[in-house]
Amino acid sequence: MQQFIIRRILVAFVVLFGVSTFVFFMVHLIPGDPATVMLGVRATPSRVAALRESMGLDEPLVVQYGNFLLNVAQGDFGRSFRTNRPVVHEIQVRMWPTVQLALAGMGLALLIGIASGVLAASKRDTWVESLVMVVAMIGISLPNFVLGMLLMLFFSVHLRWLPTMGYGTPFHLVLPALSLGFLYSAIIARITRSSMVEILGMDYIRSARAKGLNEQAVMYKHALRNGLIPVVTIAGLYLGVLLGGAVVIETLFSWPGLGRLAVESIAARDYPMIQGIVLVLATGFVFVNLLVDISYGFLDPRIQYN
Amino acid sequence: MLTRKQWYKFRRKKVNFFAAGFILMLLLTAVLAEYVAPFPPRFQTRGSVLIGPSSTHLFGTDALGRDIFSRVVHGTRITVMLGVSATAIAAILGLLQGLIAGYYGGIWDTLIMRFTDMLLSIPGILLAISIIAILGPGLNNVIIAIGIGSMPQFTRVVRGSVLSVKEEDYVTGARVLGQSDFFIVLRHILPNIMGPVIVLATLRIAAAVLNAAALSFVGLGAQPPTPEWGAMLNEARRYLSSAWWYTVFPGGALALTVLSVNILGDSLRDILDPRTDY
Numbered sequence: 001m002q003q004f005i006i007r008r009i010l011v012a013f014v015v016l017f018g019v020s021t022f023v024f025f026m027v028h029l030i031p032g033d034p035a036t037v038m039l040g041v042r043a044t045p046s047r048v049a050a051l052r053e054s055m056g057l058d059e060p061l062v063v064q065y066g067n068f069l070l071n072v073a074q075g076d077f078g079r080s081f082r083t084n085r086p087v088v089h090e091i092q093v094r095m096w097p098t099v100q101l102a103l104a105g106m107g108l109a110l111l112i113g114i115a116s117g118v119l120a121a122s123k124r125d126t127w128v129e130s131l132v133m134v135v136a137m138i139g140i141s142l143p144n145f146v147l148g149m150l151l152m153l154f155f156s157v158h159l160r161w162l163p164t165m166g167y168g169t170p171f172h173l174v175l176p177a178l179s180l181g182f183l184y185s186a187i188i189a190r191i192t193r194s195s196m197v198e199i200l201g202m203d204y205i206r207s208a209r210a211k212g213l214n215e216q217a218v219m220y221k222h223a224l225r226n227g228l229i230p231v232v233t234i235a236g237l238y239l240g241v242l243l244g245g246a247v248v249i250e251t252l253f254s255w256p257g258l259g260r261l262a263v264e265s266i267a268a269r270d271y272p273m274i275q276g277i278v279l280v281l282a283t284g285f286v287f288v289n290l291l292v293d294i295s296y297g298f299l300d301p302r303i304q305y306n
Numbered sequence: 307m308l309t310r311k312q313w314y315k316f317r318r319k320k321v322n323f324f325a326a327g328f329i330l331m332l333l334l335t336a337v338l339a340e341y342v343a344p345f346p347p348r349f350q351t352r353g354s355v356l357i358g359p360s361s362t363h364l365f366g367t368d369a370l371g372r373d374i375f376s377r378v379v380h381g382t383r384i385t386v387m388l389g390v391s392a393t394a395i396a397a398i399l400g401l402l403q404g405l406i407a408g409y410y411g412g413i414w415d416t417l418i419m420r421f422t423d424m425l426l427s428i429p430g431i432l433l434a435i436s437i438i439a440i441l442g443p444g445l446n447n448v449i450i451a452i453g454i455g456s457m458p459q460f461t462r463v464v465r466g467s468v469l470s471v472k473e474e475d476y477v478t479g480a481r482v483l484g485q486s487d488f489f490i491v492l493r494h495i496l497p498n499i500m501g502p503v504i505v506l507a508t509l510r511i512a513a514a515v516l517n518a519a520a521l522s523f524v525g526l527g528a529q530p531p532t533p534e535w536g537a538m539l540n541e542a543r544r545y546l547s548s549a550w551w552y553t554v555f556p557g558g559a560l561a562l563t564v565l566s567v568n569i570l571g572d573s574l575r576d577i578l579d580p581r582t583d584y
Binding site: 014015018019022023026029030031137138140141142143144145146149150152153157164240241243244247248251252262263265266267271274278281282285286289 | 423
């Protein structure tokens with residue numbers, strides 16, 4: 001177990017090293033001269049030269065790469081072109097709303113997904129199961145921003161219950177979290193259902209029923225506890241995706257998170273900022289995956305690592 | 307093309323007919339867009355700004371007096387084109403990498419698969435956004451970005467299939483006969499790994515259509531006045547409270563397309579997978 005964790009942490013570091021290399025080369029893969037692209041074609045040659053100098057673009061590639069890794073390891077992502085403030089500060093400000101949205105989205109997804117998955121499994125071969133599965137299929141196909149706009153249309157414009165966009169109160173969180181989480185609630189409902197169906201066919205469930213336990217106890221004490229193992233795994237993996245995937249929903253709801261900052265930075269060609277955001281989000285993703293992998297063993301003691 | 311058993315599996319789910327019918331209609335619309343649409347996609351009707359659905363304007367008009375139905379119809383062409391070309395890029399690159407990694411193994415396998423793992427460790431949409439940051443916004447760049455973004459999934463599937471196929475007796479036989487690696491891969495391995503690749507490609511087309519629309523929606527993909535569904539939805543945002551049709555019709559077209567392709571992909575997996583025989 002210990003060996004597995006250590007190996008898994010080492011692999012995570014190798015992946016992060018790869019990601020930083022990719023992020024470093026992002027600027028160098030820009031067609032044409034990065035400094036000219038960033039400043040626009042009308043920039044004077046002296047300004048371009050000054051930017052090249054300050055970015056270290058005139059140094060040999062190996063030196064630039066070394067400096068980049070050294071700075072990143074110390075948490076220094078350079079300064080934003082747009083605001084001239086350190087990228088790290090900007091990211092720190094925008095990080096919490098993104099984390100908040102991802103957690104709320106996953107919370108809703110788990111709540112809706114597990115409840116409807118259990119419902120579908122316990123009402124097997126009835127219209128209830130078909131309904132849940134049809135809604136889940138639609139949930140998997142409905143683009144989250146279309147869902148977001150439809151929710152806005154209904155709850156904000158038509159019923160006037162919730163604010164259309166913005167950030168601050170718990171009310172502002174409801175629609176973005178629901179738009180973001182619905183897809184995952186559909187996935188979780190499918191997985192919960194198939195996992196529960198499998199477990200309800202096991203011998204120990206038959207024994208529990210045979211000794212006269214009521215259906216509620218069988219369902220929640222015996223079946224659900226074991227049925228949730230794959231759900232937890234999937235939820236963990238998707239939490240990482242949610243962190244990076246909130247780009248569109250953040251833009252739609254004017255949510256002041258990292259995703260929206262990324263879109264704004266691309267429009268403004270603010271490369272240090274883009275590099276920082278990609279690096280931070282990818283690190284979050286790798287870190288969450290690492291935790292999920294390690295938690296397998298604790299959730300299901302039957303799993304052995306060899 | 308389909309055996310009797312496969313046709314039986316397809317027919318068993320009624321929803322497959324709906325999905326196949328919708329896709330067929332979508333393809334026809336894409337080819338015949340000029341004949342289906344009553345107006346050119348950029349034609350502005352004077353004085354008909356943000357008018358609700360009517361017999362002249364089936365889906366209503368937008369903020370510039372353009373017919374939304376015509377724009378949705380012309381949008382099918384863009385959607386089909388980008389879904390297919392992004393997935394083709396992903397499939398071709400993934401096949402190349404997966405075949406090399408699986409067939410030659412050794413250092414090639416290690417290099418390609420570690421690279422693939424690294425790409426998979428960045429969420430797809432973030433990877434696409436990073437690539438757009440390099441190439442700049444625009445529809446063509448979105449296609450490239452999404453293609454590269456789904457490439458690692460193909461690499462993985464192809465490599466896995468190659469590993470199992472290359473141990474088959476007919477591959478050993480071909481090698482004993484002294485056939486070249488290129489010929490063996492082309493004639494013996496490639497045809498036998500296409501099943502999973504086709505299933506993955508179908509499902510990835512749905513994801514590509516969705517992601518491309520999302521990128522256009524945040525302003526990184528198709529730019530106005532291109533009648534792309536995601537870009538149209540972006541324009542619709544400002545008129546959400548006054549013109550529901552502006553959001554509902556392009557959004558509905560997008561959702562139905564992704565839904566149909568997903569349903570077909572799921573069925574295709576069942577049909578091509580012998581483990582679900584009964």
